[in-house]
Amino acid sequence: MIHRTDRRPAGRRPLRGAHRPAVVLSLLLVLGLLAGCGSGNSGVAGVPTLTGEAGAGVDGVRAPSDATGGTLRLVTGEVDSLDPQRSYVPGVWNLMRLYVRTLVTYSSEPGRTDELVPDLATDLGTTPDGGRTWTWTLKDGVRFENGQPITSRDVKYGIERSFASDVVVGGPSYVVDLLDDPANPYAGPYQDETPDRLGLGSIATPDDRTITFTLTTPALDFPFVMALPSSSPVPVGEQAAGAYGADPVSSGPYTVTSVDPRAGIRLERNPEWDPATDEVRTALPDAVVVRTGMSGLARDQALLAGSADIDVSGSGVQQTITTGRLDDEQVAARVDDVTTGSVRLLALPTTVAPMDNADCRAAVAAVVDRAAVQESLGGATSAVRTARLWPRALDGGPEQTDPRPDLDAAREALARCGRPDGFSTVFAVPDATGAVALADTVSGALAEVGITADVRRLDPTTYYATDVGNPESVTANGYGIVLATWTADFPTPASFLVPLVDGRSIRTVGNTNYAHLGVPEINALVDTARAAAEPAAADEAWQQVVGAVEETGVYVPLATNKVQLLSGQRLRNGVVMQPYGGYDVATAGVG
Incomplete structure (x- = not known):
């Protein structure tokens, strides 16, 4: 696929698995300090207990459970944007599985998370001409958090936002590369000057449930483009433009209820989400909180202490974890080694x-x-x-x-x-x-x-x-x-x-x-x-x-x-989401 990479931000591909010095002594000191904290009334759990075996979440499920309730606690570094058309960080894309749905998405089935499955659409898309034209049909009963039905025009509108490079900056440009007319570039929905404001001509929406894309060049992997959060629906006419990330409209099982630089991000159940339309997300927790802006060491400490369940950054632990004594074995049993x-x-x-x-x-x-x-x-x-x-x-x-x-x-x-x-x-x-x-x-x-x-x-x-x-x-x-x-x-x-x-x-x-x-x-x-x-x-x-x-x-x-992904001691249903280098938050629960 040919990219217009001049539209991409410098940090579009965070270096996952960058150099992590093998400071085992440092890790053991941290573990020892955390053991001294105890659980008491401090709100911090003591030394983790054995909850599975090493590698359990790579091709299987770590600590399977169908229990609902509780609050899933996530930690991460900087979040570039909660606007699905602006983010270009895999860890944030994982987080977006909680409040963003797309025509197709990555499977949550263990060992097959790099494969696509239908999401808002009824199938993986059809192409009658070798990838030049693609058509999807939306499921019945899919709605935004405000109760408004999600239509094909909302999907088109969300994709059109990626063309508004004056206000929506930083996200992937695949749709621009594949759907724009170089001789007559589309400026996005906020400057739409097409007759009757019909929008991008390469996307047709003949009815509320049908959407057809005509690409500039055949692309058999186009469904993967549709799995990106940047291809998600946004209600037609949503005028938040560049500020949309402050209050994105949910199409998934959770809604973003608060965003605070210190308190982090909080998501709560979306009552308009119908699990009958979603075979991917289990949405077990009642709420999800995300502590942002944390260093790698701070994230490791939170996981070891029991105050965090998942690090969604995708960077893994900052120290090499080895076995050799009981405490080490307990921690190592919670590690999933991911290539x-x-x-x-x-x-x-x-x-x-x-x-x-x-x-x-x-x-x-x-x-x-x-x-x-x-x-x-x-x-x-x-x-x-x-x-x-x-x-x-x-x-x-x-x-x-x-x-x-x-x-x-x-x-x-x-x-x-x-x-x-x-x-x-x-x-x-x-x-x-x-x-x-x-x-x-x-x-x-x-x-x-x-x-x-x-x-x-x-x-x-x-x-x-x-x-x-x-x-x-x-x-x-x-x-x-x-x-x-x-x-x-x-x-x-x-x-x-x-x-x-x-x-x-x-x-x-x-x-x-x-x-x-x-x-x-x-x-x-x-x-x-x-x-x-x-x-x-x-x-x-x-x-x-x-x-x-x-x-x-x-x-x-x-x-x-x-x-090396380290699971929190409360984490249930830990499944490694290979494309994002972390545990799938869409199926995670707590116990």
Whole structure:
């Protein structure tokens, strides 16, 4: 799928599973302090008790229960927006499952959470022409919190809000890319100048229950776009515009009743939600509270102390949890080890010499020691080594490999590229502890064959948006090696690969084709893969894309990130929601 990434915020893909130092002693001290708190009248639970076994929520259910009532207590870092058309944080998308419904959504069935199921719609959508036209029919009886029926026009209106880039800023732009007419761009519902204010012409709503999309290009993974909160309904005429996130209108089982910087967010039951129309959400708790703006350590402490049930940030615990004594075993039994879809890689921009030479790129790839990289990232609990441009969590990919460094092959490649004594280049990295440690490890290995990589630390807040996300800046500054962490917005090969390898996806601002790869033959392979209708044929076609890209040597995959999710001691029905890297809040209960 081709993205207009210039519309995206700098922080659109939080780095899940970033470096977590193995400070076991620190964790044990925290655990000891919490044990001394006791439960008493303090409102803080004592040391957690054993409630299951390690990994129980990955492919199963942690502490199953159908008990209703109580308050589910969530913790997280910063929340970018409660407006479904403005948020671009996976953890917030998970939270939105409580008050936002879409035509289709992710399954809550254990082990299948990366699959789509119908939500507001009766099915997963139909396309008569290979993904160019898509139609959905809404279920009967779905209503907003105010009792107003949810119609196809409300779905259209919510999607149209993403086009109002003057007031609705920060969310995904997939619908803009796929539904807008470049010759006559739509400005959004707040500036709608279409005849009779009929809105975006590529979305038809012939009746209250039918909605049809006509895409600018075929996209068989379009249903995944419809599963994003940005594709959720908003009541037609809702004029909150940029302030909508302060009081979003619920279509789900809970309503947002208060938002306070200190007290956090509170959600209570939506009496207009009909469980008969919703096979995904169980809505067991009476209320949900979210403490926001908490550091990773503070979130871990809350989970250990029993004052929180789920950390929805998706970043996992900040310390490595090990066993070795009773307290450790009790905590470890509440951990779910999750391999994410987030891949660390080196990009070797073809616009920067000598990376414009395939043999020079091959020399870099041959030197990389992935075992050392893994250690720099915190070891096997934080990263899984990989050399394939395909997330380990995504099915259907090529066989994973784990090559060892080959200095002789690197020197031979240097000779072929005319640099037998090596060369110098600039290594761009975000100025964060884990990234710098990884870069130092790689640059040390490169030095063994005469390649001098000047590690250039760049501001993490502008790194992806304007530093390595601006091809002109990369070329002008001579960034011959770029460290990137790439996470697709949904679990499909197209979502992961196209922004990285399709030459037509290169943008001036917010570019994600970090290697500046623009090979017509690869673009053609992408088109073939996107047009493949059968899953097996599609997987084979995307593997061909990966093979062609790997032959160019422009990307050097290093590791897939892992996170350790720690469940609160009261959590019931803990199911790992793979796309969001956390427990599914839509089915969670408390006991």
